Amino acid sequence: MIKYMSCFKNLKLSTNQLLFFTCCYIALILNLPFLIKSATVITALDHYNLFFLVSLPIFLLALTIIIQGLFSFRWLTKPLLIATVICSALIFYGTISYGIVFDYGMVQNTLETDTAEAWSYINFHAIIFFIFFGLIPSFIIYSVQLTYKPFFKELLSRLKIFSVSLATVLLIGVFFYSNYAAVGRNNKNLITYITPYKMVVSSFKFVRNHYFYPPLEFKVLDTAPSIVRDSQKKHVTVMVLGETARAQSFSLNGYSKRTNPYTEKQGVVSFSNMSSCGTATAVSVPCMFSRLNKAGYDKRVAMAQQNAVDLIHLAGADVLWISNNNGSCKGVCTRVKTQQIDTKKSNPLCDGEYCYDEALLAPLKNKLNRLTHENTMIVLHMIGSHGPTYFKRYPKDKRVFIPDCQRSDIQNCTQEQLINSYDNTIAYTDLVLSKIINELNQVADKNDIETSLLYISDHGESLGENGLYLHGLPYAFAPEEQTHVPMIYWNDPMQNDFDLNCLKTSAKSPITHDNVFDTLLSIMSVRTKAYNIDNDPFIQCKSQGAIARTTITEEKTMEIQD
Known part of the structure; x- marks a missing residue:
């Protein structure tokens, strides 16, 4: 191999020749996912123009030459072409292996x-x-010898290849404009597969939005929220923030494999028709805690105003965020107490990089034994079912479904192994949820405290369906596996704000992450003008007294605002 590679050291090319050959490689090889998906769409039409189909790779090649040629000049040629090839190869792997699309959301993630x-x-x-x-x-590009012409001849030569490429683009546009326009309008997702330029544009937008836009003025949604309860007992709610769990894999929701053997015995309510705000943690987590809904969600705006956690804390509750997810809370827990599980600590539940979610139980128990406020909310952020190393999310003695996939290149496992491995993560999550409920039952019995639990996942996961793996596809064309997420609620018998039988009846109604903000305020009995009663899926199952206590009338809202 080295012998053959050394031959390129004697190869001499002009900058235009190197540019052309490299662009051929980028456009025709590293963009195969785009070309294949586009061809599939075109050939699926009832009537399609064969010449239009043939024009697609030529059109992409001409565009690639124009884009790369703008910056690849003299000594900049090799570094820029090598950088483009390396970047494109990484994207090519992600798209070919997992079906990943590197749009704005994926860049952020x-x-x-x-x-x-x-x-x-x-x-x-x-x-x-x-x-x-x-x-x-990249080594071949680095090895070839470039021959340079005098500056103006070099410029003239570059103008020639530019002119030919531009003429090709215009000519194809003239003859096939209607075809490109029709396919593009009906299949807007295709452009996200163009490598690497969609990622470059998305990266530019991300950097611009996060580092060059001035910070927004912080918006206070309510200066005086309060918690109003008739009961004199202390109240504790544990919100478990799940990771990468899809609702289709929960036996509580009708899945054929018994992935919820523990919680199904504890009287939990499973909301089987919940949709996420995004397909990645970076979007879904801040979105679900925000007053903004999915349609109007903007992270800059969300981060510059109070979220549900802030309002609950300001209302007087003791709020603690405990994370076993190294991706942090995505800015949600900035203004409350936080605790990160130490993966490096000597702990049989940790391997130095990750900890099993049972590691959340010790700090939870410690907090439950040391309650300092009348009302407490504890957020447990799981690592859950995060891939591709699903097999690292559950202990070996918790391998319920075998054979499973014991590798990270999951596309090389059989479908049975992959699904078994993922289902093991769900079954293990169910075990952890069951143990959390047991802890809440114990503290309720011992100290006469009202307790409840709410579990919600941030997004779902693709497991090879239609050739897609993992998550993070643009929401507009993401499959249901990535957007249909589980939500589970439980409360102890002493907690009588909600009628569980009523909740079980309404649990099949469609809800989304947009409902989480008001659901948390409702569970914690927070009285605030930021609460929207129409957005609370629990309200129909709440006692009239509880509704009256936490709902602010129009007159009261005006009074608070004044």
Whole structure:
């Protein structure tokens, strides 16, 4: 291999020739996902123009030459082409292996990913793939000798290839404009597969939005929220923030495999028709705690105003956020007490990079034994079912479904192994939820305290359906596996604000992450003008006295505002 590679050191090319050959590689090889998906869409039409289909790779090549040619000049040629090839090869691997699309949301998710999670994607298959499609072509580009013409001749030569490429684009546009317009309008997702330019544009927008826009003035939704309860007992709510759990894999929701053997015996209510705000943690977590709804969600705006956690804390509750997810709380817990599970600590539940979610039980129990306020909310942020290393999310003695997938390149496991591995994560989550409920039952019996639990996942997961893996696809065309998420509610017999039988009856009604804000305020009995009674799915099952206590009338709202 080295012998053959050394031959390229004697190869001499002009900058235009190197530009052309590299662009051919980028457009025709590294953009195969785009070309294949586009061809599939075109050939599925009742009537399609064969010449239009043939024009697509030519059109993409001409555009690639124009884009790369704008910046690849003289000594900049090699570095920019190598950078483009390496970047494109990484995207190519993600798209080919997992069906990942590198749009704005995925760029945000990638940049906010912790080191341990990033390393979970590194495996033998990925390394070989990257060497073959990224490093070897880059070495060839680096090795060839470039011959430079005098500046003006070089410029004239570049103008020629520009002119030919531009003429090609215009000519194809003239003959096939209606075809491109029709396919583009009806399949807007196709543009997200163009490598690497969609990611470059998305990265630019992310950097601009996060580092160059001035910070927004912080908006206070309510200066004086309060908690109003008739009961003199202390109240504790544990909100469990799930990770990458999809509702389809919960036997509580009708899944054929028994993935919820523990909680099904504890009288929980499963809301089987819940949809997420996003398909990645970076979007869904801040969105679900925000007053903004999915349609109007903007992270900059959400981060610059009070969220549900802030209002509950300001109302007088003791709020503690305990995280076993290295991705942090995405800004939601900035103004409340937080505790991060130490993965490096000597703990049989931890391996140095990750901890099983049972590690959340010790700090939870410690907090329950040391309650300082009349009202307490504890948020437990799980690592849940986060892939691709699903097998690291549950102990070996909790492998309920076998054979499972014991590797990170999950696309090389059988469908049975992959689904078994994922289902093991759901079954393990169910075990942890059951143990949390047991802890709440114990503290309720021992100290006569009202307790409740709310579990919600941030987004779902694709497990090879239609060739897609993991999550993070643009919401507009994300499959249901990535957007249909579980929500579970439980309260102890002493907690009588809600009629559980009523909740079980209404649990099949469609709700979304947009309802979480008001649901949390309702469970915690927070009286605030930020609460929207029409957005509370629990309200119909709440006692009239509880409704009266936590609902602010129009006159009272005006009084607070004044």
